[in-house]
Amino acid sequence: MAIKSADQITILDVTDAYSVMLTSEAYTFIGGTGGVGANQSCSTEAVAFCGQNQCASVAVTAGDIVCPTGITAAVSNSGTSKVKITFTTTATVNTACEATIPVVVDGMTMNKKFSFAVARTGNTGATGKGIKGTPVAEYVGSSSNTTVPTSGWSTTIPSVTQGQYLWTRVTTTYTDNTTSVSYSVAKQGSTGATGTTGSQWYSGTGITGTSTTATAFTGSGVANARVNDMYLNTSTGYTYKCTVAGNAQNAKWVYAGSIKGIQGDKGSTGATGNGISKADITYAASSSNTSAPSSGWQSTPPSVSAGQYLWTKTVFTYTNGGTATQYSVAKQGATGAAGQDAISLTITSSNGTVFKNNTGSTTLTAHVWKGSVEQAITDAGVCGSLGSIKWYKAGSDTAIATSKTLTVSAADVTNSQAYTCQLEG
Numbered sequence: 001m002a003i004k005s006a007d008q009i010t011i012l013d014v015t016d017a018y019s020v021m022l023t024s025e026a027y028t029f030i031g032g033t034g035g036v037g038a039n040q041s042c043s044t045e046a047v048a049f050c051g052q053n054q055c056a057s058v059a060v061t062a063g064d065i066v067c068p069t070g071i072t073a074a075v076s077n078s079g080t081s082k083v084k085i086t087f088t089t090t091a092t093v094n095t096a097c098e099a100t101i102p103v104v105v106d107g108m109t110m111n112k113k114f115s116f117a118v119a120r121t122g123n124t125g126a127t128g129k130g131i132k133g134t135p136v137a138e139y140v141g142s143s144s145n146t147t148v149p150t151s152g153w154s155t156t157i158p159s160v161t162q163g164q165y166l167w168t169r170v171t172t173t174y175t176d177n178t179t180s181v182s183y184s185v186a187k188q189g190s191t192g193a194t195g196t197t198g199s200q201w202y203s204g205t206g207i208t209g210t211s212t213t214a215t216a217f218t219g220s221g222v223a224n225a226r227v228n229d230m231y232l233n234t235s236t237g238y239t240y241k242c243t244v245a246g247n248a249q250n251a252k253w254v255y256a257g258s259i260k261g262i263q264g265d266k267g268s269t270g271a272t273g274n275g276i277s278k279a280d281i282t283y284a285a286s287s288s289n290t291s292a293p294s295s296g297w298q299s300t301p302p303s304v305s306a307g308q309y310l311w312t313k314t315v316f317t318y319t320n321g322g323t324a325t326q327y328s329v330a331k332q333g334a335t336g337a338a339g340q341d342a343i344s345l346t347i348t349s350s351n352g353t354v355f356k357n358n359t360g361s362t363t364l365t366a367h368v369w370k371g372s373v374e375q376a377i378t379d380a381g382v383c384g385s386l387g388s389i390k391w392y393k394a395g396s397d398t399a400i401a402t403s404k405t406l407t408v409s410a411a412d413v414t415n416s417q418a419y420t421c422q423l424e425g
Contacts, residue, residue, distance in 0.1 A: 005345035035094025068097035194333040214252035225251035243372035341371030387425015394418035
């Protein structure tokens with residue numbers, strides 16, 4: 001029989017695990033040009049958890065700590081819930097190094113690493129040469145991609161016909177009043193075939209919950225949602241799918257899933273990077289796909305007629321204070337013929353997807369939609385004329401049940417088990 005739609009869910013059975021943490025895992029000594037001298041110290045504390053519960057007794061022996069050359073370790077409060085380890089330099093240390101701390105909890109030994117870095121005073125460097133003012137970008141069209149044009153340069157982007165070339169010249173002036181000139185050239189390609197309108201992602205906190213019943217959220221902030229558009233709740237990590245198009249009062253959404261996975265162990269602290277602190281996105285309509293609009297930018301996408309172009313401008317602000325501007329342009333295609341209603345299937349779980357310590361149970365329920373309308377399913381798994389609901393364990397082609405629901409207990413799960421639900425007919 002043909003499979004018309006399917007979904008899969010994974011059930012986990014977990015037990016409490018031990019974890020050991022240091023209140024700090026690294027320290028930077030401040031030294032001179034030769035490094036850091038003796039009698040400099042730093043400290044950290046070791047704690048342990050069993051699941052979410054803090055362990056009452058943690059043991060660390062100073063003699064078992066493996067220290068790098070020039071550093072010694074002392075321990076206090078061993079056997080309590082929080083053990084203090086103090087490191088002291090005994091000689092000059094001028095390079096990065098690390099110590100290994102064996103931590104004993106309930107008879108188990110877990111080694112933790114503590115890293116040392118040395119910030120050394122560097123020699124005064126030569127006077128640098130920076131950029132003076134803002135580099136000047138100029139543009140010109142040409143029929144050649146090898147010979148640099150000698151005239152016609154302008155600070156605005158000209159319209160370039162298909163098969164012609166757009167040259168860019170950037171003149172940079174430095175603080176010593178010298179200049180440099182760089183060129184780049186791009187060919188204006190042919191207009192591609194009209195594309196179909198795709199779904200769009202929105203984000204915010206206006207759509208909430210885990211209901212799979214189509215619901216309107218008047219505070220979503222989405223002015224014109226289309227069917228199959230997606231929404232990400234930036235607070236919970238939940239995603240939602242639009243099943244009924246319209247404005248914020250009329251559009252309806254259903255819970256689609258979560259992008260958040262199981263929390264992993266804490267990693268080591270990385271070096272300070274230059275990241276993006278803010279991205280401002282605005283939109284504008286235009287009849288040109290080569291010249292960025294000089295006005296009309298707004299925070300929400302405007303209505304664009306067939307054959308016109310939708311420009312998107314993103315201004316990135318970096319953590320070091322710098323900015324960068326990026327443009328993209330898309331052509332509004334003609335509206336195609338209405339397609340057939342899609343058939344989709346989702347699984348909900350009455351008691352989550354995680355069992356703990358081999359106890360618990362949950363009921364998995366299949367839901368079938370044709371377009372935006374949820375279909376009725378009998379307890380025996382019959383979904384009208386569309387077919388029947390069948391349940392499988394991942395890796396097996398033999399159905400374990402034909403029904404609307406499937407009850408799973410912890411005894412059915414060894415560590416993890418994926419279940420697939422299929423609409424067959």
